[in-house]
Amino acid sequence: MRDAFQTVFDAKQKTRLDSILTEYAHPKTDFDQFTVINMYQINERINELETLICHNDFNEIMRKGHAKALQHLPTRIHQLKPTFKKFYFLAWDFECRAWSNGIYLDINGASLNGREDMINLIGHELHHHYMGALIQDRYHHDTKDAAVITLYYLQQEGTADLINKQKMPVDNLGGYGPEIVKMYNDDYFSSPEVLKQLDELTTSYLAGQISEKEYEKVKQCAHFGGHTTGSYMVFLIRDQLGLQAAIDCFADFSAFVHRYNEAARKAGTYVFSDTFVKHVDNVCQTMEQE
Structure with missing residues (x-):
């Protein structure tokens, strides 16, 4: 953060700033440079x-974002009464984060596409927060x-x-440039191979063919933090079986896999093997055991 601030606001670093701006949106751009x-x-x-900060009713924006989150959660969330976390609008990088002590949004990234997009982004982060209550239950x-x-x-x-x-592929990703958008969309379309x-x-791990350390590489299948292939799976369920x-099946991983397979069969795309499904069911x- 200090380096990014100095690069932009220290006149002595104008040459470096100009170089980074020239490379902006290039696929080889270091993600740290997006700060x-x-x-x-x-x-x-x-x-x-x-003007945005001084002349907007953020209570109303938060209320609408909260409503969006609840609309996309199983109804049992209402019985669990999860606590509402504090929100912080900061100047840092383009990402938003739902952490245990609050939800953090970059004021620039959150505001680039207008008020309605900000409401939806708040709903997205609150949705993450409420997942914890459903998992624990x-x-x-x-x-x-x-x-x-x-x-x-x-x-x-x-x-x-x-x-x-709401729809894929995406047209933009906040402040990220068109090459990053292309990388994101290309990864979305490669999801069947990732799921395979x-x-x-x-x-292979269950058959004893690879070590536990090699099995840990499975986590690398959550590209972009889980966004691209995760959207592929969830959107496929929505499009083939309905939004509800x-x-x-949210926060129920066994049901998630079964519903994905049902949707995938209808769509003619990759279906998880019986061995994989049984393993997820068993875990x-x-x-769930008391």
């Missing part, structure tokens, strides 16, 4: 951002199983993406 890009955009938009034990942990990230991001992406890799690594089918049953 510099963000600081640059904040400086360019400072008056607009000040269903599962009484944690797991170290790499495949189920990967499914956690895929379902978490894919379901929340129903709120603020997830399946084959798991079944995608929502009702989830162990997690």
Whole structure:
């Protein structure tokens, strides 16, 4: 953060700043440099951002984002009464994060596409927060199983993406440039191959053909933090079985896999093997035991 701030606001670093701006959106751009890009955009938009902060009813924005989150969660969330976390609008990088002590959004990235997109983004992050209550209610034990942990990230991001992406491929990704958007969309379309890799690594481990360390590579199937392939799975369920089918299986990894397979068969795309499905079922049953 210090480096990005100094690069933008220290006149002595103008040459470096110009170089980074020239490389902006190039596929080889280091993601750390997007923090510099963000600081640059904040400086360019400072008056607009000040107006946004001073002349918007953030209570109303938060209320609408909260409603969006609840619309995309199983109805039992209402009985669990999860606590509402604090929100912080900061100047840092283009990403938003739902952490245990609050939800953090970059003011520039959150505001680039207008008020409605900001509401949807808040709904997305709140959706992550509420997942914890649903997980704790269903599962009484944690797991170290790499495949189920990967499914956690895929379902978490894919379901929340129903709120603020809604369709794939995407046209933009906030402040990220067109080459990053292309990388993201290309990865989305490669999801069947990624799911096949997830399946084959798991079944190879169960057959004793690879080590536990090699099995941990399954987690690498959650590309972009789980967004691309997660959206592929969840959106496929939505499109083939209906939106409610995608929502009702949220935070139930066994049901998630079964519904994905049902949707995949209808769509004629990759279907998880029986061995993989049985493994997920067994791990989830162990997690559910009192």
